[in-house]
Amino acid sequence: MGTEIEERQHYSDNRFEDLRKRLNLAKTICANKACIYATGSFGRREACTYSDIDVFIVSLGGTEGDPRWLSRLEEIQVKADLIQATRDAGFVPFSGDGRFLQHHTASKLITATGTDVDDVTNTFTARLLLLLESRPLISAEIHKQVIDDVIAEYWTEFPEHADRFMPAYLSNDILRYWRTLCLNYEARTSHRPAAQQGKRRLTNYKLKHSRMLTCYSALLFLLNTYVKNHTVTIPDAQVMVSLAPIERMQSVARNTDNAELIGVIRDLLECYERFLAVTNGPEEDLIERLSNEEERKKLRKERSHFGDLVYSALRSIGEGDRFFRRLVV
Numbered sequence: 001m002g003t004e005i006e007e008r009q010h011y012s013d014n015r016f017e018d019l020r021k022r023l024n025l026a027k028t029i030c031a032n033k034a035c036i037y038a039t040g041s042f043g044r045r046e047a048c049t050y051s052d053i054d055v056f057i058v059s060l061g062g063t064e065g066d067p068r069w070l071s072r073l074e075e076i077q078v079k080a081d082l083i084q085a086t087r088d089a090g091f092v093p094f095s096g097d098g099r100f101l102q103h104h105t106a107s108k109l110i111t112a113t114g115t116d117v118d119d120v121t122n123t124f125t126a127r128l129l130l131l132l133e134s135r136p137l138i139s140a141e142i143h144k145q146v147i148d149d150v151i152a153e154y155w156t157e158f159p160e161h162a163d164r165f166m167p168a169y170l171s172n173d174i175l176r177y178w179r180t181l182c183l184n185y186e187a188r189t190s191h192r193p194a195a196q197q198g199k200r201r202l203t204n205y206k207l208k209h210s211r212m213l214t215c216y217s218a219l220l221f222l223l224n225t226y227v228k229n230h231t232v233t234i235p236d237a238q239v240m241v242s243l244a245p246i247e248r249m250q251s252v253a254r255n256t257d258n259a260e261l262i263g264v265i266r267d268l269l270e271c272y273e274r275f276l277a278v279t280n281g282p283e284e285d286l287i288e289r290l291s292n293e294e295e296r297k298k299l300r301k302e303r304s305h306f307g308d309l310v311y312s313a314l315r316s317i318g319e320g321d322r323f324f325r326r327l328v329v
Helices: 003-022 024-030 072-088 106-111 123-133 140-154 158-164 168-189 194-229 234-242 245-254 259-278 283-290 293-318 322-328
Strands: 034-039 054-059 102-105 135-138
Touching (some): 003 072, 003 135, 024 034, 024 072, 034 123, 034 140, 054 072, 054 123, 054 140, 102 123, 106 123, 106 140, 123 140, 123 168, 123 194, 135 140, 140 168, 140 234, 168 194, 194 234, 194 259, 194 322, 245 259, 259 293
Antiparallel strands (some): 034 054, 034 135
């Protein structure tokens, strides 16, 4: 692990703790009823000076009147405290003018799984990010409880297949989330005018590194566990969720004697560190950098190489295994 990754982790931890200490009102309101978790670069422990922070609010109560229900007025107070605290701490303002600062209930995150309302209500995104790159800002115990309940929903068939349980339900949702990100990228950027193509290139560059690692580090962890143990238990899934994407890759490398896989993960993390170094700057500077033809070709080649390494890691772990086949076809 190189210095860029270490510096990002150190910066993320310090900024995260500073923000947590400022959220006294939100902490009081959420006590015993709700959690707040960060996603994005702060959830992944990869933030830099130019990173904004993305958060979700999840309450335990599912209906009004439940003592664990976060009322509308309490939700407004919590959001106001978040906005003020991030402003006071010097964070980049919430993206989308706060449009993504959302409140969900734990029951909806679970009951919407696999239904036709999952995308419409944004519970799909909130649930997948909860599992793939979340970090508790307020009420860590509730955050863990919600995670455990969500995992249990994906593991409902485990008792009948305990000795050979393949986490196909969760894996399919992770793959769906990745492909949704790719589709959203095409839909939102393909018709941008020429003046905005730099922004499109930057979005694609980040998509094919940070978002890819978020999704595929989880799939690699689950695949590696299945190949080794011929099953994946709830505690295995809990360990996977507790780790940031980079940490998942390091865990896979530590828990294998496959020399090829160890080498691939080393190369993958070195490539990812170069991505973090490139993106450590103001967005306008990154867009300007991507306007240079030679630089664009170089970064496009690195982006493609990173995807190749992710596939090589999957193949090295699972080629010939039926779980690997399910991930590919």
